[in-house]
Amino acid sequence: MKEQMYEVENLDSFELKDIFDCGQCFRWNEQDDGSYTGVFKGNVLNVKKQENGKESRVTFRGMCNGDIKEVVEDYFDLNRDYGKIKETLSKIDDNMKKSVEYGKGIRILNQDLWETIISFIISANNNIPRIKGIIERLSKNYGKEIEYNGKKYYTFPTAEELKDVSVEKYRELGLGFRDIRLYETTKMILDGEVNLDELRDNQNTIEVRDKLLTLSGVGPKVADCILLFSDLKRFEVFPIDVWVRRVMNDLYIKNEDETKVNKKQIEKIAKEKFGNLAGLAQQYLFYWRREA
DNA sequence: GTCCAGGGAATCA
DNA sequence: TGATTCCATGGA
Numbered sequence: 641m642k643e644q645m646y647e648v649e650n651l652d653s654f655e656l657k658d659i660f661d662c663g664q665c666f667r668w669n670e671q672d673d674g675s676y677t678g679v680f681k682g683n684v685l686n687v688k689k690q691e692n693g694k695e696s697r698v699t700f701r702g703m704c705n706g707d708i709k710e711v712v713e714d715y716f717d718l719n720r721d722y723g724k725i726k727e728t729l730s731k732i733d734d735n736m737k738k739s740v741e742y743g744k745g746i747r748i749l750n751q752d753l754w755e756t757i758i759s760f761i762i763s764a765n766n767n768i769p770r771i772k773g774i775i776e777r778l779s780k781n782y783g784k785e786i787e788y789n790g791k792k793y794y795t796f797p798t799a800e801e802l803k804d805v806s807v808e809k810y811r812e813l814g815l816g817f818r819d820i821r822l823y824e825t826t827k828m829i830l831d832g833e834v835n836l837d838e839l840r841d842n843q844n845t846i847e848v849r850d851k852l853l854t855l856s857g858v859g860p861k862v863a864d865c866i867l868l869f870s871d872l873k874r875f876e877v878f879p880i881d882v883w884v885r886r887v888m889n890d891l892y893i894k895n896e897d898e899t900k901v902n903k904k905q906i907e908k909i910a911k912e913k914f915g916n917l918a919g920l921a922q923q924y925l926f927y928w929r930r931e932a
Numbered sequence: 933g934t935c936c937a938g939g940g941a942a943t944c945a
Numbered sequence: 946t947g948a949t950t951c952c953a954t955g956g957a
Contacts, residue, residue, distance in 0.1 A: 881938040
């Protein structure tokens with residue numbers, strides 16, 4: 641582990657705020673200079689974007705396991721053509737054109753599967769600032785310390801590192817009713833009831849989803865977030881939370897009472913309109929509706 | 933005091 | 946299958 645640096649010029653579809661504040665991740669924080677610092681897969685990284693007219697430069701700097709170029713290309717999904725994806729989605733209708741334009745700098749991160757599972761179990765009926773606080777406390781208590789630029793950072797705890805943590809301790813950290821779910825899911829994974837390596841190797845999204853649904857605290861929405869935001873990278877899923885239900889009702893369904901909109905109806909429309917890019921469409925719509 | 937948050941599980945029809 | 950209700954917590 642050593643400090644490394646990597647720079648890319650004129651990177652397409654790469655805006656720090658869009659990537660880190662679009663709701664897919666919880667461990668990236670904006671710094672005073674507008675850059676973002678985060679911890680992922682045992683690395684601590686700072687990402688800074690500088691612009692000069694039409695030219696831009698993104699600088700990745702920090703403590704990194706392995707070669708920083710490879711780590712960055714993988715985590716930030718740099719080898720995918722987002723321009724083409726955005727073009728396809730923009731052609732669907734005027735709403736999609738607007739939402740894609742609003743979130744044009746989004747990239748879907750390749751986040752660690754285990755961390756994504758736990759993070760989205762914590763996200764249930766919760767708000768983003770509080771989710772971030774809980775994950776930070778979990779990491780500080782049970783993760784490994786990494787020092788960078790005179791500051792201490794903490795890796796997300798592994799399943800093994802959470803092995804002996806009690807339900808009561810989770811409650812102390814502020815998890816609320818999610819305490820038992822975290823405890824049970826950790827146990828299921830440690831015991832091999834759900835094997836994460838097998839999930840990574842399985843290309844059948846339905847099978848992987850069904851397996852995720854056996855975990856405590858993982859329902860349809862959380863399972864879809866895991867499939868979309870982890871390194872499982874399934875873009876055909878369509879996570880439906882209160883914001884997505886809201887925006888889908890506003891745009892396409894127009895029911896008087898948005899809370900009574902049928903989930904299957906939303907899924908059907910999403911599949912018809914967005915096909916195997918439904919997950920991406922969901923993310924542009926979510927970010928647009930929540931921020932704009 | 934009330935409402936809400938990137939929902940899930942238990943219960944009941 | 947589908948609809949209700951409860952679940953901790955903290956900020957608005």
